[in-house]
Amino acid sequence: MATVTAQFPTSTRELAADLTGIAGKRRTKNIVMTALMALAVILVGFVLLLVLITVVTKGWSIVSGSFPMWFTKDIRLSARRPGPGMKAAIIGTVVITVMATLIAVPLGILGAVYLNEYGRTRPFAQVLRFLTNVMAGVPSIVMGLFIYVFWVVPRGIHGLNGFSGALALACLMLPIVVRSSEEMLRLVPQNLRDASYALGGSTSRTTVRVVLPSAAPGVISGCLLAIARAAGETAPLIFTIGAAKATNWNVFKGTNTSLSMQIYGNAKESFVTAQERAWGAALTLIALAFLFTVLARVLSARLARTR
Amino acid sequence: MTTTPADLSDLRPRRQIIDRLFKGSTLAAGALILLILALIAYTITGKSLPVFRAEGVDFFTERRWAPTKEIYGALSFIYGTAVTALLAVVISVPVSLGIALFTTQVAPPKLKKWLVSLTDLVAVVPSVVFGLWGIIFLAPKLAGTYKHVSAWFDGWPILGHVFGRTGAGRTFMTAGLILAVMITPIITSIAREVIETTPQTDRDGALALGATRWEMITGAVLPHSMTGIVGAVMLGLGRAMGETIAVALVIGSSPTITANLFSSGDSLPSVIAFQWGEATTDIKRSALIAMGLTLFVITIVVNLTATAVVNRATKRVQGT
Numbered sequence: 178m179a180t181v182t183a184q185f186p187t188s189t190r191e192l193a194a195d196l197t198g199i200a201g202k203r204r205t206k207n208i209v210m211t212a213l214m215a216l217a218v219i220l221v222g223f224v225l226l227l228v229l230i231t232v233v234t235k236g237w238s239i240v241s242g243s244f245p246m247w248f249t250k251d252i253r254l255s256a257r258r259p260g261p262g263m264k265a266a267i268i269g270t271v272v273i274t275v276m277a278t279l280i281a282v283p284l285g286i287l288g289a290v291y292l293n294e295y296g297r298t299r300p301f302a303q304v305l306r307f308l309t310n311v312m313a314g315v316p317s318i319v320m321g322l323f324i325y326v327f328w329v330v331p332r333g334i335h336g337l338n339g340f341s342g343a344l345a346l347a348c349l350m351l352p353i354v355v356r357s358s359e360e361m362l363r364l365v366p367q368n369l370r371d372a373s374y375a376l377g378g379s380t381s382r383t384t385v386r387v388v389l390p391s392a393a394p395g396v397i398s399g400c401l402l403a404i405a406r407a408a409g410e411t412a413p414l415i416f417t418i419g420a421a422k423a424t425n426w427n428v429f430k431g432t433n434t435s436l437s438m439q440i441y442g443n444a445k446e447s448f449v450t451a452q453e454r455a456w457g458a459a460l461t462l463i464a465l466a467f468l469f470t471v472l473a474r475v476l477s478a479r480l481a482r483t484r
Numbered sequence: 485m486t487t488t489p490a491d492l493s494d495l496r497p498r499r500q501i502i503d504r505l506f507k508g509s510t511l512a513a514g515a516l517i518l519l520i521l522a523l524i525a526y527t528i529t530g531k532s533l534p535v536f537r538a539e540g541v542d543f544f545t546e547r548r549w550a551p552t553k554e555i556y557g558a559l560s561f562i563y564g565t566a567v568t569a570l571l572a573v574v575i576s577v578p579v580s581l582g583i584a585l586f587t588t589q590v591a592p593p594k595l596k597k598w599l600v601s602l603t604d605l606v607a608v609v610p611s612v613v614f615g616l617w618g619i620i621f622l623a624p625k626l627a628g629t630y631k632h633v634s635a636w637f638d639g640w641p642i643l644g645h646v647f648g649r650t651g652a653g654r655t656f657m658t659a660g661l662i663l664a665v666m667i668t669p670i671i672t673s674i675a676r677e678v679i680e681t682t683p684q685t686d687r688d689g690a691l692a693l694g695a696t697r698w699e700m701i702t703g704a705v706l707p708h709s710m711t712g713i714v715g716a717v718m719l720g721l722g723r724a725m726g727e728t729i730a731v732a733l734v735i736g737s738s739p740t741i742t743a744n745l746f747s748s749g750d751s752l753p754s755v756i757a758f759q760w761g762e763a764t765t766d767i768k769r770s771a772l773i774a775m776g777l778t779l780f781v782i783t784i785v786v787n788l789t790a791t792a793v794v795n796r797a798t799k800r801v802q803g804t
Contacts, residue, residue, distance in 0.1 A: 207696035211590060217582025218599060224665055225606050228617050287513035295507055296514065305514045307791070312517055314719070314787035315780065316726025318753045319524065322776040326527040348520060355517070379499055381506035409610025412728040415757055437612045437729075444616045444733055452620055459613045470608050 229463070236460025239453045247457060252422040252434070256443065256451040263439065263458055265424040269339065270435040270465070273418065274408045276343035276428045277350060281407075282400050284347075285354025286389075289396075292355070293362040294384050306359075313352035320348045321413035329417055337419030339428035342435070345413035350403045357399025361392040394480035401473035405466045411437040436462040524780065532774035534767055543774060549739045549755075551763075556771040558778060560739035564656065564751040565779070568731060569724040571660025571745065572667055577717055579664070580671035587672075588679045589701055600676075607669035615733035618662045619654065623734055626661075627653030630746045648744035654736035657745045662730050667720040674719060678712030678797065679705055715794030722786040726779060728753035752779045 240247050243261035250262030288305075296302025324345040329336035365388050373383040389396070419432030420442075436458045443455035535543060539556055546557025587599045630650045637647040682705045690700040706713075736748025737758050750758075756772045763769045 203696050203699070207698040210698040210701075211586075214582040214586035214590060217579045218586050218602070220579060221583060221606065221665070221668055222602055225602070225609070228609060228614065231617055231621050232613060284513045284516060287510045288517065291507075291510035291514040295510060302514075305517060308517050308521055310791050311784060311787060312521055314722050314726075314783055315521075315524065316728065316753060316783055318726065318728040318756055319528070319776050319780045319783075322756070322773055323524045323528060326531045326773065327523060351517065351520070355514075379503045381503045382499075384506070405608060409612065411610075411612045412753070412757055415760055437610060440612045440616050441729055441733070444612075444619050455616050455620075459616050462610055463613060466608050466610060470604075 235456035239457040259450040266436045266439040269433045273339045277346035281347040281350035288355045289358035309352045318412040321416040325416035339433040341417035342414045346407040353403040358396045361395030394477040398473040398477035405469040532777045534770040535774045561752045564749040568659040572663030572724040575664035584675035603669045603672045611730045615730035618734040623653035645743045650746035659731045659735040663724045671720040674716035678709040682708045711797035715790045718790030732757045
């Protein structure tokens with residue numbers, strides 16, 4: 178019996194002490210968990226900063242050390258020999274990405290228009306929406322294999338060119354463009370459409386003159402993000418563009434190269450000269466990707482303000 | 485004046501035709517997605533057949549990969565894909581959840597904008613750049629760390645095997661770490677969106693009952709968003725399994741099945757990228773394409789499950 182009574186606090190002072198004890202524990206737990214959450218943020222920020230600083234410091238020495246030549250000379254034939262030259266890869270990245278954009282962006286926006294303006298809740302539109310998600314999850318290397326089997330093999334040795342690479346990148350971009358554009362079209366208020374219909378506008382006219390212009394900032398910034406992602410892709414290009422060291426402006430003919438392919442190829446080499454080139458190409462590629470991202474932000478902010 | 489009605493009647497069919505053409509082209513663009521997916525499945529399966537004919541089911545159960553002896557087994561690559569992707573998820577989930585919770589529940593609005601940009605920025609870095617950083621900067625540094633850790637755990641019952649002896653820097657673990665960084669933005673952004681759907685009244689209610697912020701998170705926010713977070717994690721898993729170049733550079737490219745995470749290994753996408761240049765025979769190309777097919781099927785299953793989970797979560801939330 179004595180033990181049972183001993184479990185209860187005998188005075189109010191003891192009770193108060195107990196309560197602050199619990200409150201202190203709870204408060205400590207709260208503080209510790211909040212600190213852990215902040216730590217997660219700091220950790221990722223630290224890793225990102227570390228990657229960026231390494232790329233910038235290592236890349237800057239070769240890019241600036243051979244300033245104009247980095248952008249004007251073709252790539253060295255031997256990985257062992259030092260020296261600059263990434264023009265072929267820069268041009269390759271630009272022409273292949275532009276080609277992929279010309280294919281994927283119009284198709285993607287049209288697809289989004291179908292989903293949001295015509296299909297809406299119809300079963301076929303629901304199926305397409307679902308398949309867009311499926312396609313967005315297909316690994317980029319599978320897209321490369323697909324274009325290789327479907328497009329490159331039937332054309333034999335001439336199949337390896339910038340256009341084949343652009344097709345593979347376009348396959349990657351398409352679901353991203355469709356998804357982000359549809360989301361933006363959905364945000365356009367219905368009464369804008371109704372107003373256009375009331376004035377006698379057809380669905381096509383309403384879409385082109387009213388809906389798309391008012392969704393433009395979001396649609397464009399979504400597309401730019403898709404482009405930035407495609408420009409950095411390597412895996413689909415391994416099977417489709419072949420290997421080149423000289424500048425090739427022609428997307429439709431002849432093998433090509435890209436910054437991402439040069440980083441991949443040079444990173445595998447054990448020569449310091451090759452690794453230097455990889456860092457330089459990485460800096461160039463990151464600068465391009467960030468440029469597009471910043472452009473996307475600025476453009477969507479400006480377009481949103483003028484409206 | 486008499487021409488006006490004629491003009492109008494002329495105008496109407498033309499406008500109708502334009503309208504129909506426009507609708508048709510949007511429909512065609514939408515249907516293209518269906519077509520492409522069907523073509524991927526059809527063409528890749530077709531090119532995989534030679535190796536399936538030669539190896540049969542052994543393709544999936546054979547652990548040896550010896551193209552010179554015409555032995556093509558995908559098991560060690562499937563194992564490597566699973567191990568690295570799971571490692572990445574295990575490492576990334578607490579970090580991603582921490583960032584998502586900090587961004588939505590703790591950070592003031594101004595800081596919140598910056599934090600969203602921070603995670604977006606990680607997503608902008610191309611995977612080949614992570615690979616380059618991993619192979620030249622990170623892997624040599626980690627090789628020493630791995631030695632220390634394995635010496636520490638030497639002789640322990642299970643951990644002694646998991647953190648086994650090593651001399652390599654390019655390992656399952658390195659690949660898992662790089663992948664963890666790469667999938668963090670995906671998991672974080674979806675988790676953030678899901679968490680933000682928690683009704684303000686639920687959070688206020690918890691706080692009014694005297695809960696601390698952490699108790700509010702565990703009592704109101706997490707139960708509400710759990711299904712969506714599971715979906716987010718699965719999408720991250722799917723992405724990690726399909727990631728090619730970064731893994732190809734840091735995994736070490738030697739097909740092995742071992743419990744030792746500090747050992748070099750290989751994964752499905754990595755072997756396809758790495759050996760494509762050397763694959764000159766039709767049967768070896770077929771074997772690599774068959775691995776692509778395997779990857780395609782696995783990622784689709786994972787992604788479909790994830791989408792179903794996320795959809796059910798959002799529907800339940802919107803329904804109530």
